[in-house]
Amino acid sequence: MDLQHGCRTEYGPLELRIETTDQLNGFTVFVEDPRRVPACVHEKVVQSTLESAKDYLVLQAGEYLGSHQEAAQHNADWRCS
Secondary structure (H helix, E strand, C coil), X not given: CCCCCEEEEEECCEEEEEEECCCCCXXXXXXXXXXXXXXXXXXXXXXCCHHHHHHHHHHHHHHHHHHCCCCCCCCCCXXXX
């Protein structure tokens, strides 16, 4: 898959995003909680495959929800362009 813009999914109440960087296999990943201000609760630049970046974000989102005593098992239906 030739990713030009990035990927996005809803994970329970959270929004997960992946944006491409200029680096080979580089992505900026975000966990956002739209119920909070500011909404971004996790942001990191990672060097990985796209699938690994997706897995990493789901793990981070699950940990975030768990730390707030919220259900952390949701489906991630990624949309990429």
